Amino acid sequence: MKTLKEDVRSRIVMAARSEFVKCGYRKTSMRTISAKSGVVLGNIYNYFKTKDDILCAVLHPLLSAIGERMASYSKGEHEETHLDFSPQRQKDFLKEMLRFIFLYKEELRLLLFESQGTSLENFRENFIDAQVAISKTYMEQVGTRVSPLFFRINASTWVTIIGEIVMTPDLRKEEVRQALGEYICYNTAGWQELIKQ
Structure with a gap:
């Protein structure tokens, strides 16, 4: 289960990095990160409380x-x-x-x-x-x-x-x-x- 959770977290971070690099932090929405990572928006909040937390992870x-x-x-x-x-x-x-x-x-x-x-x-x-x-x-x-x-x-x-x-x-x-x-x-x-x- 832990490996699965790490995989999900990693997908979120990788998708966010790609979008932050392409569009900038402010223009990247949590919905876009959700779509690009394939992780349901509500589930992202189980890993990161805010978009700022995702930036810090990136x-x-x-x-x-x-x-x-x-x-x-x-x-x-x-x-x-x-x-x-x-x-x-x-x-x-x-x-x-x-x-x-x-x-x-x-x-x-x-x-x-x-x-x-x-x-x-x-x-x-x-x-x-x-x-x-x-x-x-x-x-x-x-x-x-x-x-x-x-x-x-x-x-x-x-x-x-x-x-x-x-x-x-x-x-x-x-x-x-x-x-x-x-x-x-x-x-x-x-x-x-x-x-x-």
Whole structure:
């Protein structure tokens, strides 16, 4: 019975994801999700109380991945006494960003641009706040003082870059690789200069 319930839940989430991606969150109705999933509308409410709950289920893998990444920094797994500006570190970061963006491209678009009026509408600000806190702690570890506003601008810029990528549907992976590689190089040079001050 549990397998059957998981199958029904999965059908609801998959149908909702498809419709959210195609039509947007606000323009997708529960009736459409019902029709596309083959699950009677009344039964959907046995699995999800609201459409917002379904959106959260659709975005759960993305939110979990972001949460794990943030937690690894918060727990001090990346404690260092100096910043690693090596070309290899830049390549590794680029590879990680590309994998993440292309794995969750549609979900990122939903989260950043389709979550107004949902429980996730403040994600961008909450994420930036968390990044600022992590960055402050990190800079304290390496003995560098940087303006809190700069941390905020830097975190916001990264969210904007990701937003530009996910909102441009015809971008090829190679174009994204080049642009992100250039920005990582640019950003790294800036951090190196700040650390010297």
